[in-house]
Amino acid sequence: MGRSHGRLPLALCAATLGLALQLSPALAQVEPYRQHMENGIKLFQDRNYRAAIVEFDAAYREKPKASPLFNIALAEKALFNYPRAIAALERALAQHRDTMDEGDEKTARSAIEEMRALLAQVTIELSPQDATLIIDGEEHPPSSSGARVVDLGPGVHRIGARADGHVSAEQSVTVVSGERGKRVKLSLAPERPPTPRREPQPFTPPPPPPAPRPVPLSLAPQGYYVIGAASLIWPLGHPRAFPTPEANSGGAGSIRVGYRVNTPAAFDVMLQYANISIGSDDPAYPDARYTIGSTRLGLNVRLMTPGQTWRFVGSIGGGLTYDDVKFHSIRTTLDADICNGGCRPAYGVNAFVYSEVGGELDLGGVLLGLSLDSYFQSSRGISYRQGGEDITLYKSVLLQLGGSLHAGYAFW
Structure with missing residues (x-):
């Protein structure tokens, strides 16, 4: 990216920010954006991707532009959370195209297309319809529609639901890339007798296999x-x-x-x-x-x-x-x-x-x-x-x- 760090490989970003801090420590202390970006890159290199996302998000709040969103997409992709990675890149294209050059835009669209090819579509039917949907421990807001279509990456996912006055339910679902038409039905039985609401235990996904060396969004070939x-x-x-x-x-x-x-x-x-x-x-x-x-x-x-x-x-x-x-x-x-x-x-x-x-x-x-x-x-x-x-x-x-x-x- 001609005006940002989002286009550079993370190793090069770290070297560039580190040099800036050595030359002017006072400037680094008064620029939270740079500090958050540097911390996020270090955490990414240590494979602490969730912490890196927090730092990149803090950098984006300081200076809303495409660079932190690109890095968030890299970290979400390393966690195999392709829908979130796609959402970050689409947000960069929709709201911050003025901070991207033509090469960055092509790279982002190519990455979106590549990850979309890995997604599967699952239709989830809930009863009652206003139940809270929970996918891999993450809550989705209630909806007036009983059937919701969600995109999931290939693998095993835990899909559950909860609602006041009902017994929570959960299923394990395995999907493959490009799969369409898969349906999951969750019917929550009423609690008898009524008992105080029990918060569902947070779902802890199984540890992923050893992650391959992360590949940042590639630069134009030279x-x-x-x-x-x-x-x-x-x-x-x-x-x-x-x-x-x-x-x-x-x-x-x-x-x-x-x-x-x-x-x-x-x-x-x-x-x-x-x-x-x-x-x-x-x-x-x-x-x-x-x-x-x-x-x-x-x-x-x-x-x-x-x-x-x-x-x-x-x-x-x-x-x-x-x-x-x-x-x-x-x-x-x-x-x-x-x-x-x-x-x-x-x-x-x-x-x-x-x-x-x-x-x-x-x-x-x-x-x-x-x-x-x-x-x-x-x-x-x-x-x-x-x-x-x-x-x-x-x-x-x-x-x-x-x-x-x-x-x-x-x-x-």
Whole structure:
């Protein structure tokens, strides 16, 4: 979060607040918000999540904004109380969006969607209807409706009810994520004879299994990556003097090294070598052909959708290419020339524009992908000397299309 601590991992928050206190202890003493946030982070790191929630709530009362609510959501998630964690994030989005940047909002919505997928819906029918509903030791206010729909996380829950003049009741219910249509009925029998109201014993949930290391709401992915690609390339332009070129393709290999600056964008440097061999369909010259070798160096902008496993990718960039064109078997046994002297070895440096569009699979940092590529480059630099003049080999720009398979590794 650009203006708050809620977006930072808790370890980094603790270090930042600790440094602020060392530099200015007097300021820390007069700022209850900072003190509560620091205490809450320390308690969270000690896995005292309920105490951490109290401190983050106190910080929120001092300065109502999204940061304490994000941390409350982290602590509630660590306690497996997904409905409360969702409520904290929804409150941040509804009331404090002005203290969040676009990345924070996307992160919060993604976390809400992830936790909602874990919830089950249970319909609870109470008799009498105004009985107090108790779920895992927490009381819910009375309702005029006898049927209430509640969201519960996967696992075992204790659902009970109490009402004046009635005997309290309780059931154990097991739900799984995504479950719908489960119903629980609690009918409270009248007390006979009337006895003083007995407060139900507070329910103590069974101790949870050892909690995994808490994972704070993640930042936008950033880091270096390297990608190698193998490509097939079809040229759509040929030397002007080479007659009836056949349709053929060549191969290319490339490597790209770059850095992902945020969720949708990255920058990389590409080095590629491509070699294409094209023959002629002229029956008088069955072996005539030419080859063009291209060494390209370019800078690209890589765009990505935010998917964590599957994503669409696209790149656009450009740079310089060194092209070397050679001709083979362009003369017959009678020394006739298929190009009438217009096909001579040529080379030169030209500018090119590159684009790709495709999909990518991210397997824990291992990147596998498929893309369609296009190269649009100048050909004015591909020339040879004749009579003291530079003669260009091509009459127009070169367009090459292809497809690539790539593999690499990401360090974000």
